[in-house]
Amino acid sequence: MICSIIPPYMLKRLAAQDAPRFSAVRRAAKEALLHVKTVQAARTAPAPVTPPGLRQVQPAPPDRSVYDAKSAESLPGVLVRKEGEAPVGDPAADEAYDGLGHTHSLYADVFGRNSIDGQGMPLNATVHFGKLYDNAFWDGQQMVFGDGDGEIFERFTRSLSVIGHELAHGVTQFSAGLAYRNQAGAINESISDVFGALVEQYFRKQSTADASWLIGEDLFTSQVEGTALRSMKAPGTAYDDDVLGKDPQPDSMDAYVRTSADNGGVHINSGIPNRAFCLVAQAIGGNAWEAPGQIWYETLTGGSLPPTATFSVFAKATAASARELFGDGSAEHDAVREAWETVKVKH
Amino acid sequence: MKITVERSGGIAALTRTWTVQATTSSDKSHWQPIVEACPWDAVPDSRQVSDGQPDRFMYSIRAGQRRATLPERAVTGPWRVLVETTRAAAEQTPRNGTATGIRS
Numbered sequence: 001m002i003c004s005i006i007p008p009y010m011l012k013r014l015a016a017q018d019a020p021r022f023s024a025v026r027r028a029a030k031e032a033l034l035h036v037k038t039v040q041a042a043r044t045a046p047a048p049v050t051p052p053g054l055r056q057v058q059p060a061p062p063d064r065s066v067y068d069a070k071s072a073e074s075l076p077g078v079l080v081r082k083e084g085e086a087p088v089g090d091p092a093a094d095e096a097y098d099g100l101g102h103t104h105s106l107y108a109d110v111f112g113r114n115s116i117d118g119q120g121m122p123l124n125a126t127v128h129f130g131k132l133y134d135n136a137f138w139d140g141q142q143m144v145f146g147d148g149d150g151e152i153f154e155r156f157t158r159s160l161s162v163i164g165h166e167l168a169h170g171v172t173q174f175s176a177g178l179a180y181r182n183q184a185g186a187i188n189e190s191i192s193d194v195f196g197a198l199v200e201q202y203f204r205k206q207s208t209a210d211a212s213w214l215i216g217e218d219l220f221t222s223q224v225e226g227t228a229l230r231s232m233k234a235p236g237t238a239y240d241d242d243v244l245g246k247d248p249q250p251d252s253m254d255a256y257v258r259t260s261a262d263n264g265g266v267h268i269n270s271g272i273p274n275r276a277f278c279l280v281a282q283a284i285g286g287n288a289w290e291a292p293g294q295i296w297y298e299t300l301t302g303g304s305l306p307p308t309a310t311f312s313v314f315a316k317a318t319a320a321s322a323r324e325l326f327g328d329g330s331a332e333h334d335a336v337r338e339a340w341e342t343v344k345v346k347h
Numbered sequence: 348m349k350i351t352v353e354r355s356g357g358i359a360a361l362t363r364t365w366t367v368q369a370t371t372s373s374d375k376s377h378w379q380p381i382v383e384a385c386p387w388d389a390v391p392d393s394r395q396v397s398d399g400q401p402d403r404f405m406y407s408i409r410a411g412q413r414r415a416t417l418p419e420r421a422v423t424g425p426w427r428v429l430v431e432t433t434r435a436a437a438e439q440t441p442r443n444g445t446a447t448g449i450r451s
Contacts, residue, residue: 137402
């Protein structure tokens with residue numbers, strides 16, 4: 001068990017240092033604060049979603065396996081590459097292997113998380129799923145990637161943010177357990193976009209200002225008028241195409257979409273919390289996987305987010321996490337509250 | 348008889364719709380057994396339908412007066428035959444096969 005000799009108020013001051021020379025101190029203080037919060041939560045929460053002590057586990061190296069479904073739809077398929085083995089020359093298999101590793105790095109290095117479940121879960125992926133399959137998904141235990149149809153979509157392993165998105169569904173499953181319908185489902189989707197974007201930004205070492213904030217860049221073929229599946233910075237602007245239509249994501253509650261399709265529009269209304277996160281990152285500056293990512297990660301894994309959370313409940317939870325980590329009225333706390341105001345979510 | 352298959356969801360959240368019109372008696376005799384092979388009465392309330400797997404597709408299927416909403420994993424057997432036959436037929440006739448953004 002990790003114990004901290006530095007009191008929480010001092011950790012908060014250290015965590016709030018924004019000068020570049022304090023970056024290591026800042027990160028260490030934030031991690032220590034997360035441990036403190038975990039211990040506090042374990043003392044007060046009657047039934048934490050995440051078993052106590054997970055954050056005390058030293059993250060283990062990744063344990064990756066990539067399978068080939070060979071255009072069938074049975075999982076996992078034929079094992080083509082295991083941990084530590086050399087590239088096999090199949091772009092889909094090698095991109096999946098690398099993407100799993102980059103995702104593991106974000107959680108281990110930045111959040112101290114031991115794989116997707118916090119307990120060293122092996123990372124498995126299947127590529128070449130189905131025939132011309134236009135999708136990628138997390139099946140509760142592993143990643144699955146289609147090859148795309150070649151007309152609208154390229155293979156889904158091309159986008160690191162998509163790989164990070166899918167594995168974040170696993171993190172959500174093993175932490176807050178958010179429902180996959182209506183606003184809770186849209187939060188579930190948004191969290192996957194947030195951490196998918198962070199995986200990509202952390203790998204590329206891109207600051208908030210440098211990042212594209214696009215999800216699924218490089219997935220569309222050249223025939224499509226669009227840059228990505230979604231834009232976190234400007235929801236609703238990722239594509240506008242004769243065949244696909246216009247990106248339907250709203251950027252505030254004013255344009256909230258009520259629909260029965262897509263489990264109540266989980267991929268549509270996720271634009272609202274997506275933009276809120278991007279606004280927080282822009283207000284704080286620097287690297288989004290630092291303070292903004294810590295706030296969202298703490299909200300997701302802290303044990304207080306209900307599975308049926310609405311946008312308003314989630315907004316309040318992120319503000320509470322920011323206050324807990326950085327102090328009441330801190331720049332981070334203000335950034336979170338202002339972001340939710342901008343997208344018109346009550347908090 | 349008008350048959351429509353609408354596929355929503357997926358990580359891309361692009362709703363695609365495939366429609367065929369069975370107007371001639373020959374068309375109807377082709378589509379009728381495919382439609383009637385599906386267990387329309389055994390489909391749960393669409394508000395209760397959930398796949399439990401993030402980013403999987405959802406299918407909304409209509410044939411005449413009959414409607415069903417199914418998660419991707421439930422599109423098997425006669426449902427899969429209906430979906431794939433409709434899609435193939437619609438794609439052979441471009442004006443009947445449309446791909447659109449989400450429609451509320």
